[in-house]
Amino acid sequence: MMHRVARVDHAISAALVLPEPGERPVPGAALADELGLSYPYLMTIIDPLKRAGLARVRRGPQGGLSLARRPDEITLADVIWAVDAPLPIDQAFPASRNREAERLPRLWAIAHEAVFAVFAQVALAEMRRPDDQVG
Template sequence: MRFSLKARYAIYGVFDLAYNAGKDPIQSRRVSERQGIPVRYMEQIFQQLRRAGLVASKRGPGGGYVLARPAEEILLRDVIEAVEGPLNLAPEIEGEGQEMSRRPDFLWPELTARFSSTLAETTLARLCREAYRIEMPRDDSDAPMYFI
């Protein structure tokens, strides 16, 4: 199983906002540069995240994006579902009749629940703590680290 590019970019985007947070909003262009994401695509993703209540935007000079909630309250599951919809690991059902009754399709709901639970236990703050622990460079080293 792999996350879609959009889901990965959404995680990278909110992580960047949390890890590089300071007193001012961060422009999507800066996030795009640091994360290697096309600017237009990052902006589209931030719009979806804004509609989901995960990020907030400020227009005008000094504008950009900030987290709408503390990093400790933002779950990876929320980020992924904001851009992809509800998690569902079940494959598209093909076939009919007897062959369908011989497939272990009862497995998919359980796997989806377990995977969703793991993502619900992983906060953005946890990612930031790990990045700090491994000394991942930050854009603004004097920014307050409210997530630790």
């Protein structure tokens, strides 16, 4: 089974509810409350999304958080990559001590790439549609 990271789930959840560019930004504290997260933790998730060009943070009385691009231009893979970029194969899977398991790191890499490819096909806009319209 593939390892799921809570941070990735939280980042996707945040991206799914962030307002689109041009819409009124949501206050960070309100978003944190809506997602059941602490504000400091939410901002550790928003920061890499901002660095990746996926989210905007506007300061001041009219400030808040929003998407930096339209939801049809952002894939789930973009969000995942921003908050949990995979390690290079040699760091993620140290060399095996037994010959029989030597190919295991490469198999894990192939599996990871296949899963990631699925997320690269799904835009935030698709996830925002009602269940009967997804797919």
